[in-house]
Amino acid sequence: MSALPSRAVCDCPVDAITEVADGTHLLRFRSPVISNQSLPGQFVNIKVSGGQHPLLRRPFSVCRVNAREGWFEVLWKVVGQGTAIMAQARPGDTFSVIGPLGRGYTVPESTRTALLVGGGLGVAPLPFLAENLAAAGTSVEVYVGARSKGDLSMLEAFGSLGLEPVIATEDGSVGACGFVTAPLTTRLKELQGAPDAHLFSCGPTGFLKAMTALSKQYEIPGQIAIETVMACGFGICVGCAVPAKRQVGTGRRYKLACIDGPVFDSDEVELDG
Amino acid sequence: MADLTTTIGPLQLKNPVLVASGTFGYGQEVVGLMDLNRLGAVVTKSVSLEPRPGNPPPRICELPGGMLNSIGLANVGVEAFVEQKLPFLAALDTKLIVNIAGRTPDDYVAVIHHLEDQPNIDGYELNFSCPNVKKGGLEFSQDPTTTAGVVNVIRKQTQRPLIAKLTPNVTRIREIAQAAADGGVDAVSLINTLVGFAVDVETRRPRIHAGAAGYSGPAIKPVALAKVLEVAEHVDIPIIGIGGICNVTDALEFLITGACAIQVGTANFIDPGSAPRIVDELEQYMNAHKLAALPELIGSLKKWS
Ligand SMILES: Cc1cc2nc3c(=O)[nH]c(=O)nc-3n(C[C@H](O)[C@H](O)[C@H](O)COP(=O)(O)OP(=O)(O)OC[C@H]3O[C@@H](n4cnc5c(N)ncnc54)[C@H](O)[C@@H]3O)c2cc1C
Ligand SMILES: Cc1cc2nc3c(=O)[nH]c(=O)nc-3n(C[C@H](O)[C@H](O)[C@H](O)COP(=O)(O)O)c2cc1C
Numbered sequence: 001m002s003a004l005p006s007r008a009v010c011d012c013p014v015d016a017i018t019e020v021a022d023g024t025h026l027l028r029f030r031s032p033v034i035s036n037q038s039l040p041g042q043f044v045n046i047k048v049s050g051g052q053h054p055l056l057r058r059p060f061s062v063c064r065v066n067a068r069e070g071w072f073e074v075l076w077k078v079v080g081q082g083t084a085i086m087a088q089a090r091p092g093d094t095f096s097v098i099g100p101l102g103r104g105y106t107v108p109e110s111t112r113t114a115l116l117v118g119g120g121l122g123v124a125p126l127p128f129l130a131e132n133l134a135a136a137g138t139s140v141e142v143y144v145g146a147r148s149k150g151d152l153s154m155l156e157a158f159g160s161l162g163l164e165p166v167i168a169t170e171d172g173s174v175g176a177c178g179f180v181t182a183p184l185t186t187r188l189k190e191l192q193g194a195p196d197a198h199l200f201s202c203g204p205t206g207f208l209k210a211m212t213a214l215s216k217q218y219e220i221p222g223q224i225a226i227e228t229v230m231a232c233g234f235g236i237c238v239g240c241a242v243p244a245k246r247q248v249g250t251g252r253r254y255k256l257a258c259i260d261g262p263v264f265d266s267d268e269v270e271l272d273g
Numbered sequence: 274m275a276d277l278t279t280t281i282g283p284l285q286l287k288n289p290v291l292v293a294s295g296t297f298g299y300g301q302e303v304v305g306l307m308d309l310n311r312l313g314a315v316v317t318k319s320v321s322l323e324p325r326p327g328n329p330p331p332r333i334c335e336l337p338g339g340m341l342n343s344i345g346l347a348n349v350g351v352e353a354f355v356e357q358k359l360p361f362l363a364a365l366d367t368k369l370i371v372n373i374a375g376r377t378p379d380d381y382v383a384v385i386h387h388l389e390d391q392p393n394i395d396g397y398e399l400n401f402s403c404p405n406v407k408k409g410g411l412e413f414s415q416d417p418t419t420t421a422g423v424v425n426v427i428r429k430q431t432q433r434p435l436i437a438k439l440t441p442n443v444t445r446i447r448e449i450a451q452a453a454a455d456g457g458v459d460a461v462s463l464i465n466t467l468v469g470f471a472v473d474v475e476t477r478r479p480r481i482h483a484g485a486a487g488y489s490g491p492a493i494k495p496v497a498l499a500k501v502l503e504v505a506e507h508v509d510i511p512i513i514g515i516g517g518i519c520n521v522t523d524a525l526e527f528l529i530t531g532a533c534a535i536q537v538g539t540a541n542f543i544d545p546g547s548a549p550r551i552v553d554e555l556e557q558y559m560n561a562h563k564l565a566a567l568p569e570l571i572g573s574l575k576k577w578s
């Protein structure tokens with residue numbers, strides 16, 4: 001895994017905010033520090049309100065960055081108070097952001113074929129990863145699953161890299177009807193055991209469980225980006241524990257999602273729920 | 274220039290702003306996010322004799338004005354603490370207070386034995402919110418006799434400053450503080466978390482895996498201040514105030530009520546720069562109010578006529 005890079009508490013002005021899908025927003029922050037330091041799969045922790053409601057910061061994956069222009073983007077869906085407040089942001093507003101945080105995706109040197117798989121909002125960290133992989137000359141295939149057409153976002157970000165995501169929607173409104181694991185499985189059968197293929201996924205827990213199972217079944221190593229509740233995001237509250245799969249000695253051992261993750265090898269942690 | 278130095282019994286600190294145990298890791302985690310040398314002292318996460326993996330998740334949940342936690346005292350254990358964590362902390366230009374957790378009085382004694390030979394430790398804070406296995410899980414500071422008993426045993430082990438950190442989950446905290454003072458501690462820290470509980474109405478499960486948990490954050494400040502007031506009025510012992518402190522106004526309330534130092538806890542999670550900012554703003558406040566030194570402020574609460 002990559003070493004912890006330097007991170008900082010930054011006051012970041014909003015450059016732009018767009019509703020890119022139903023209730024889904026893409027916000028561009030200006031921050032030379034964070035855009036220069038971030039790696040794909042890392043996250044930022046945002047203070048969404050100037051006051052104490054909500055009290056804690058809200059974590060979001062770094063979705064895209066442009067280090068040269070000094071900006072990074074986050075993509076989110078409104079699910080509660082914090083994400084609703086962020087949706088009200090306007091260009092020129094400033095947020096306190098801590099980042100970049102955590103360990104992101106690690107691309108093994110042997111990787112020739114990278115399969116990027118996003119379930120729902122799990123697409124968030126993938127454009128940044130796709131861009132870096134494409135720049136390194138790795139063959140990138142993107143798989144995106146969503147409930148419906150209106151929930152899909154960031155497709156043009158992949159398009160601008162010359163990538164055409166394979167899409168599946170649960171209601172069949174676009175792409176294959178059903179879960180994205182179906183078209184992915186077809187591809188994994190072809191690749192079975194390939195030493196130079198690697199799976200990179202992000203999404204809800206049930207989806208990550210499926211990805212872990214596929215990774216094992218088709219002998220393609222994978223990495224998953226998980227979500228937990230977080231109070232701090234940088235290792236001081238010890239609240240973001242996830243049970244480790246490989247137990248050392250007797251009794252349970254835990255990993256911390258914010259510093260040991262949020263990206264883990266798919267056989268590294270137990271997924272609940 | 275106002276003089277921010279403060280004394281907690283035998284302990285001299287360059288300023289009264291500390292960070293609370295369990296809300297600051299082992300210090301190393303915040304490098305780059307704040308300047309640790311600005312603190313009056315660092316209080317470590319609770320250290321126990323054996324390493325503890327901690328509780329199953331969820332360990333934390335957010336509530337209006339605060340949060341619940343049941344981390345389960347996850348820590349590396351005293352041996353690994355000395356080897357891996359102490360060198361960094363000892364090299365800081367600030368005082369170091371090691372917070373100790375135990376299940377029995379002997380546990381506290383054993384941890385202190387491991388730490389006594391280590392230089393650069395300026396005091397021990399005894400986490401007396403730990404369940405006492407010999408008393409059916411009652412916290413060490415929920416009963417004056419137990420508090421006095423455990424303090425008596427520990428006091429014989431060390432010349433270093435001892436601070437008893439008390440639970441607020443009692444009827445009369447003054448009785449506990451008095452028992453700790455009689456047993457020979459140099460100061461008391463008030464307060465640890467309030468016991469609290471929350472339910473997820475969709476799953477109908479407790480929102481924290483362990484069930485009842487510790488409530489912290491801005492919401493508990495008035496409770497903490499009332500405990501500080503009670504002890505300040507009735508017991509002759511230095512007090513370190515803790516509970517919901519986020520800014521200089523919060524810190525001032527505790528100092529004026531009678532605390533000679535304060536600890537910043539939950540606020541570190543949201544803004545790791547909170548404590549150094551409180552130091553700066555405290556100095557500004559003192560200058561603006563023509564206060565030359567901290568003793569002019571501490572316990573300066575005025576009565577209504
Ligand atoms: C490392 C990390 C990266 C993340 N990246 C993204 C991202 O790129 N885009 C995005 O939309 N979201 C992301 N999340 C989730 C995001 O942080 C939550 O959606 C957000 O905190 C909810 O805040 P709220 O105040 O709107 O909701 P709250 O009022 O706090 O909660 C509303 C509902 O959302 C659920 N919820 C809260 N937090 C989470 C969580 N962490 N995961 C899943 N459900 C949650 C609650 O259980 C509740 O049902 C990430 C989380 C983590 C830990
Ligand atoms: C996540 C978390 C972990 C804590 N761990 C400890 C601990 O290990 N030992 C201890 O004495 N107190 C611990 N505390 C209590 C704090 O030190 C402090 O007394 C309490 O949180 C009240 O202060 P606050 O409202 O400023 O957070 C912990 C608090 C939190 C929120």
Ligand code: FES
Nearest residue numbers: 233235238240258
């Ligand atoms: S979120 Fe605080 S330690 Fe991970």
